[in-house]
Amino acid sequence: MDRADAVQLDDRDPLRHVRQRFVLPDGMIYLDGNSLGSLPHGVRERLESMVDVEWGHDLIASWNTHGWWDLPATTSAKLAGLVGAGPDTVSMGDSTSVQLFKLLVAAARLRPERSVIVTEPGSFPTNSYIASSVAQLLGLTVRWWDAEHSPDIRTVLDDDVAVVALCHVDYRTGWMHDAAQVTAAIHDAGAITLWDVCHSAGAVDIDLSGWDTDLAVGCTYKYLNAGPGSPAFAYVHPRWHDVLDQPITGWHGHADPFALERDYRPAPGVRRVEAGAVPLLAVAAVEAAVDAFDGVAMADVRAKSLALTDLFIDRASARLEPRGVSIEVPREHRHRGSQGCLRLPDAYGFVQALIRRGVVGDFREPDRARFGFVPLYTRYVDVFDAVEHMVAVLDEGEHVRPENTARAVVT
């Protein structure tokens, strides 16, 4: 494999034309789309129209004439297609933390005779924090599943388990659960499943319906490219639509918001997950960002993600392992998300040195350099060139230079 081979892979890439839908700064190899996706051109246009025409000119009338009232629902319906969900099974508006809180309380209420929430100690921190908080609030217990050392989930399941809340892809290692299989095991034990697909939505051909999961949450600012802090989504399987009882009973989740009744009556369907007013500028950005997937098959996205990460493993094995760097990318495709880590003692300086060269990844404590591969805009040649920059950083000792090792700020 040389650079010409990478160029050839790009030439044959069925998603090649999609890259032009994104703003990509000149001279930058952006491998941090798993943290903040690149700006789709369509978002700029959509925001201009929402601000100038809808808000600025049409003002309050836009709730009707421009469909503001339904915008979270219509956007959710578009997004549903990217995660294998039916059109009326997804809601959006609040942050992942808030969505998780709402659904975790609701899940526990679906199993009132049970007293345990299962989650992983290596979850993204919010997931652990919210599980603990909900347990405290409802008088439940958190049981920690150490999936890394005890991979069979059945070892932590019994008749006490109300809900199992897991991250589909590990935010550090990129390790991915076999969600369909794990969901089936949890259902066999009579518990509710809640998947967090923040680190896979938009890069993996997720099939929420096919998994038969009860609930799911996911963010939109990573592989879905909807901008910093953009609203998260919540999925509810239709079997729970009429009974789901979430605790943040704001007026947008009411069956008839403008009847202005004193007592709460949840809306039918997934809309009962909505709480208060949602930030419509941010939802409009989600809508336009989802439109950047127009005509794109998620199977092609997944295939390219695997090919990009395969290439990363190949190149890193050949060029970085001999220089003392460990590669942390799940080797089995079925357990691989769309990111990879390199582990090395000077990972912080390594990431900073790469950023100076225009290769943008991120650092995660204590020793991980993390890189995300976004099938919609990452090229094979980007992966090839990025690894060559890494070689140069190590060979020149840039990763141990003071300007790169000084930790001024969080990243």
Next chain:
Amino acid sequence: MDRADAVQLDDRDPLRHVRQRFVLPDGMIYLDGNSLGSLPHGVRERLESMVDVEWGHDLIASWNTHGWWDLPATTSAKLAGLVGAGPDTVSMGDSTSVQLFKLLVAAARLRPERSVIVTEPGSFPTNSYIASSVAQLLGLTVRWWDAEHSPDIRTVLDDDVAVVALCHVDYRTGWMHDAAQVTAAIHDAGAITLWDVCHSAGAVDIDLSGWDTDLAVGCTYKYLNAGPGSPAFAYVHPRWHDVLDQPITGWHGHADPFALERDYRPAPGVRRVEAGAVPLLAVAAVEAAVDAFDGVAMADVRAKSLALTDLFIDRASARLEPRGVSIEVPREHRHRGSQGCLRLPDAYGFVQALIRRGVVGDFREPDRARFGFVPLYTRYVDVFDAVEHMVAVLDEGEHVRPENTARAVVT
């Protein structure tokens, strides 16, 4: 009083120059800024810069280089000045419903030996719904205070009351509580106070510190002009900063978010109210919208609000009462927000007919036509002309024409 007098009032208005900071469509008299504030020009510029430069070009680096991580805090500090709060006492990000939920649970936890939440049956619906939901979650009881018929709050206070959550201004009638006095009465009974200032923030010279309230929430899309569904804020008195225990323990409220610990440790100060990632496009809009108050004294805002509503009462008394319309605007200044209602049997058609004439208010069930007066951009002449349009609607019978009475959609 004739039209020339109104023009003269505008000429002498100390806030006259502020109007040009807003986009105001030609030919429209916009009296619905209490529902959705007009677009400040600065928001357009701020969003362009955030989207094109910060997100589009600088990408993930913007969390540091453009202060994204602190943007909710820096924006909150600016906003604090408009509601009489210290700079490190306000947090922002989630919707009013979510902020209310977080603070109401936290408030009850500050009084664990007490079992009652007091609120008003005539609150905005979300406030009633959330109070009931929190009560259910924590095993508490809601006690409804009918302030209209039993104005002395002491009649509902006793040693069982943990928290009293009230709307500062009634969303229908514009009636405003004497917040300092009511807060003192609640504190005398040993309970926690939580004010919702959605319908007063930006139009009334609110003094959260001076009231000595424990907690408050408010939205930013009404008189603060930050756009549809823009994020709400939460205020926490410094005396609770180190003990406040809110339940949506997302990573942004953690003392050290990037330490990625398994257990939650709340951030010091008001920052512990933050939950997950906040929609930064929407927060940037709040920041720019707050900047539209630059150099504006809230005392001048309040004085103009009262003068505008006085004028509305005068003109409506002279011109509309004789035509069978009742005026619902609190007569006492100390109990008046910045809006007014007219009550008439055909209020829906009346509002629709006015909209056709370019006078935009809104309808609230069952018989209210509601108008908001925004001191930053509403002119005295707007009030004068609006009432003349109302006269014309009634005299021409436009309010009972089928095209105006047909209820196609929610407003």
